[in-house]
Amino acid sequence: MDTQHHSRNLPQGLVDELTVRFGSRFSVAEAVRLHHGKDESSHPPMPPDAVVFAESTEEVAATLMCCNAYRTPVIAYGTGTSLEGHILAVQGGVCIDLSALNNVVAVRAEDMDATVQCGVTRKKLNEWLNGTGLFFPIDPGADASLGGMAATRASGTNAVRYGTMRENVLGMTVVLADGRILKTGGRARKSSAGYDLTRLMVGSEGTLGLITELTVRLHPLPEAIASAVCTFPSIVAAVNTVIQTIQVGVPVARMELLDALAISALNRYSKTSLREEPTLFFEFHGSPASVQEQTTLVADIAKTHGGKDFDWATRPEDRSRLWQARHDALWAALGLKPGARALSTDVCVPISRLAECIAETIADIAAINLPSPIPSPIVGHVGDGNFHVVLLIDPNNPDEITRAHDFATRLAHRAISMDGTSTGEHGIGLGKRDYLIPEHGVVAIDVMRAIKQALDPNNILNPGKILPSPK
Amino acid sequence: MDTQHHSRNLPQGLVDELTVRFGSRFSVAEAVRLHHGKDESSHPPMPPDAVVFAESTEEVAATLMCCNAYRTPVIAYGTGTSLEGHILAVQGGVCIDLSALNNVVAVRAEDMDATVQCGVTRKKLNEWLNGTGLFFPIDPGADASLGGMAATRASGTNAVRYGTMRENVLGMTVVLADGRILKTGGRARKSSAGYDLTRLMVGSEGTLGLITELTVRLHPLPEAIASAVCTFPSIVAAVNTVIQTIQVGVPVARMELLDALAISALNRYSKTSLREEPTLFFEFHGSPASVQEQTTLVADIAKTHGGKDFDWATRPEDRSRLWQARHDALWAALGLKPGARALSTDVCVPISRLAECIAETIADIAAINLPSPIPSPIVGHVGDGNFHVVLLIDPNNPDEITRAHDFATRLAHRAISMDGTSTGEHGIGLGKRDYLIPEHGVVAIDVMRAIKQALDPNNILNPGKILPSPK
Known part of the structure; x- marks a missing residue:
């Protein structure tokens, strides 16, 4: 059960080194830890053992070098708006808060690209672009950080026309598990020069490296x-x-x-x-x-x-x-049932199967409403074949939690059986790991594990996320 | 000097196993080997030691399992139209000719996608699509196979509007070095489910796995x-x-x-x-x-x-x-200088630097025309910032070869210094390995090596390509 929080103290040597380096920007205060131990998912909070407030790529690198030496887990934190428990410290460790890396480094209007630090949010970038005639289209519900959006391969309402983070990140600065600083991609619109490390990092949810800077495509504001x-x-x-x-x-x-x-x-x-x-x-x-x-x-x-x-x-x-x-x-959905937490599903299917998938899902929603109601509005980026059922569950009612999870599992398997995916844009995180083998097969997961092992041999980067626990 | 052909015989056990399995579809005939040892680049031919004519994913898997056991190099061959020596057998070994895997497996017009075997060429797919109202836009000059186009992350004239193979491959079947069969991606238009193995394989030039089947996006024929x-x-x-x-x-x-x-x-x-x-x-x-x-x-x-x-x-x-x-x-350019071979460059730069890059390059073309002329027409997919200089060199004139290579090196470094890439669409192959570290840095190449080592520990998959030789 690696979803339980293994509460433990950090190695004293690590605490000493981080204290010397970061002073008051290294915190073990309970309020700070609690704040960094929850996201917008229905997963119960799991706080880290400490939080570092980093202000540069070099500080992230120094923190990772320390934590790697002490075999201590590291979790990146942007705005805390993930929807699958991505930032929960399931094995404790150090959370690196990246929200102070919030500079727009360069906007190159003539090339329609911008380089930003990872903590810049999508709204901040668009405010910055005001007057340039350009905009950045990717818009998950929350005003998430661009680093977090890249890490979860996020999309939103504009993806049907403008693509997702997969199509809109040109290059990145990524700190590896041992503190080395990796540059991926470039500013050319296309390249055949070597393995596509940019796309490997996009969607890796902080398990292969910490994204500290990224260059994204911009688009002309429509006339x-x-x-x-x-x-x-x-x-x-x-x-x-x-x-x-x-x-x-x-x-x-x-x-x-x-x-x-x-x-x-x-x-x-x-x-x-x-x-x-x-x-x-x-x-x-x-x-x-x-x-x-x-x-x-x-x-x-x-x-x-x-x-x-x-x-x-x-x-x-x-x-x-x-x-x-x-x-x-x-947030509106939460108003339908005071005190509820929202479990949001995120399947995406080929467009030819969308009507069938939604119809079966509506029937299933009706079936889980007894003995207690679970209001479950449906919203979706249906042009992509992606829709969400927002299940409003009473966190104190284990029966509702079970019914909702069983529903989500059936829905994920329904989408997979229709050549679709368990997650169109939220990511695997903690909650969808069990669907990864059904969706991609054992060989694909073995390849993912081999890549994880090659890049993070001590398994310090967001451990317990994406990859299912070995049986 | 791993670009020399280490002529050697294959292990007898391997020859016996492949002969039993493939009969006359396993060949060591010189004409067959020579045919499979050259592409459309200016690199001198380097034939493999033998050729297997595979007819299914399972046959590719069986061949790889054998070759891996004998630590024998394996090179995939589609149409032989690569432009950077990708298919040259620099360390000998077995070439797998995939041209018989040429079935269109499924066209799903309602989802605008198609699944094809790797040997299907772009023209064959478009002929097949006749009457569906859909087309496949990626069009390198040659009528290349879709597997080869995915392996080199190819593009062509339509990329400015429709993207490259990076954007147009949804999923693949890939045979790994040890013969395991990997499925990547899926048919959903977007997914956040795990590491993007599809994009990792696109552009890996046969060094991480052999693509045997792929699902590609189709586009509506314009009205x-x-x-x-x-x-x-x-x-x-x-x-x-x-x-x-x-x-x-x-x-x-x-x-x-x-x-x-x-x-x-x-x-x-x-x-x-x-x-x-x-x-x-x-x-x-x-x-x-x-x-x-x-x-x-x-x-x-x-x-x-x-x-x-x-x-x-x-x-x-x-x-x-x-x-x-x-x-x-x-081919037209070759007519400018009878008996010449063409060395084609392939840089791609941000659009704001394109005029400057081309102007400096034109000056450099003028400078290499003495003592003997090297006609060098320029063609390019300039909407992407990508252009080619086609240097027509006498293969028997070492001075021309040196002048052309020095020019190509200067051009690659010029593009890299302008935030561009040494290769927009041809790939690294043999000829551009030395530009990889200048373009991406040492850490990126170390990461690429780590991934290569994790997926192909015996280095049997197209050895000597992409990754620069360790110094």
Whole structure:
């Protein structure tokens, strides 16, 4: 049971070395440890034994060199917004808080790229880009750090058009387990020069190295933007609209599904007054003519599936309100059941299986509502085939926890059986390790273990995450 | 000097085992070995000791298991069109010819993906897709196999719009050094489930595993296509047109530079009658209105840089002729100097440095033309910042070879000093290993070596490629 916190004290030599080096920026205070021991998942908190507040790549390297010498686990901490227990100190150890590495190092508008320290959040980068005519599109719900987003291969509402962190990171600075500083990638738009270490680090969840700096692609702000809301007689009708839109190749920028329950939660939390029916939020980017063309085409497709008229958010402030509401869906959902914790699923399937996967999942949601209700709104980046069921469970009710976990397991296996994945964008972390072999097979996991062993022979980097425990 | 062919016989036990298993599909005939010992680079041929003609993943696995037991090198062979000596048997060993693995396993039009065996070529896949409304965009000059294209992280003329093999491979079947069969990735459009083994294998040039099957993304055939040719008063004027087009965010499908010498070679080889001036070939994809909008915008940009009127290739057969001519540029160039071999460079730089990089390179071309001329046309996928200088050298003139190699080295270092790469799409192979440390640094190469050691501890997979020899 490596998910239990092995409470233990750090080696005194390590404490001494880190104290000398970091002074008050090395802390074993309980409040500090507790703050760094929980994320936004439903996993119970597991605090680290100490926290280092690093301010540079070199300080991260020094910390790792020390911890490696003492065989002490190290966990990176950005904004604490992970959704699968990524930052929990399951084996104790030292948490490195990277939020002070928050400088935008360079914005090169002419090359449409930017280099940032890992602690810069997506909103901060976009504020910084104000006036350049460029933006950074990846937008998970939280205002996460770019380092954390790279580490979990995050995406969000714009991925259907602009890709995920996989497509948008050009290069990185990564501190390895033994403190060596690795540079990956470069600024060329493409390269065939050697193994793709950038993509190996993206999605490695702090288990192969700590990302301290990254160069990301930027995109031109579209000349015209149009956002619309459309409601449907059923969730399957909405999903079929999505499928057809993707299949005819409309370059939609955003296409988000929310079921009636999710809309009801939004209305309450965000003071919106949307019809509480299965709903798609759309956004279209392009030239005015292209946006016009896209919207006409998609409105026609929606109509053939029983969609009502598009309800337009034309003013920028209305658009911002709409998308902020969408980003707040997780927090809005929590309002449906006071005191609940949210267990969010994250499957992603090929678009041809999406309607079937959602229909089976809706039936399963109905089945877990007894003996006590588990409200479970559905939201999703359905243009990618990705959707979330947000299961609201009473953390003090073991039966609800069991029902929710069994549901999540069935859903993950359903997606995998449809050639999909257990996680489209949240990552494996603690909670999805058991799905990795069913999804990728034993050989793939053996290869992942071999790579982990080669790069982190002492297993100090975020131990207990991603890779399933050997049986 | 591991670039010399260590001629040696294979272990008799290995020969016996492969003969029993493969019969006449195991060959040590000289003609067969010679055929499999050369590619389209300027490197002298180095034949393997034997060739296995495999017909399935399981046969590849059986061959690797045998060769690994005997510590014998293994080299994958697709169409023999690599450009950096990738398939040369620098340490002898067994070549596995994969061209018989040429089935299209599945085309899933509704998901816009296809699964193919590694020996399927890009043209065969596109013929197969005829009538589906979909196409596969990646197009290196040669009609290469998709397995080989994945192994070298290939791209081509469409990459500026559709990405490279990095973005277009969803998953793979890969045989590991010891014969285990690895499945990577899946069919979901995005996933955060574990290390990105797909991207690790893409571009690994047969040094980490042999790709036997791959699932690739397909794209909707554009509703409208327009191709045009535009000539410019100088190559820098043409490049500045490219830079501005990219920076304003026009989604051009293709944007290819050819200098006057390259055009002259094309006219002779392809019987075209293009003006022999610095030229851009454009292609625009989209709805009729969007194509109209793009072409108007780009024609205006070209005009401000002194570009002449666009010369349109409107009929499909004219378009095909234009792009076939572009794809034949390497063979056309060879016509400029009978008996020559072509050394093709492949740098790629951030777009803001492209004009400067090309201008310095043109000056350098002028400098290497004495005492004997080395005709050196320039062609390039300049929308990506990628261009090739095709140096036509007399293989019997050591002075020309030295001048050309020194030029290529200067060009690679020039690109690296501009935050670019020594290879945008050809790969490292034999010829670019010395640039890997200057480009990525010692730590990155140590990490690559650690991964290689973890996955291929006996160093049997395409030894002597990618990784520089330890000093």
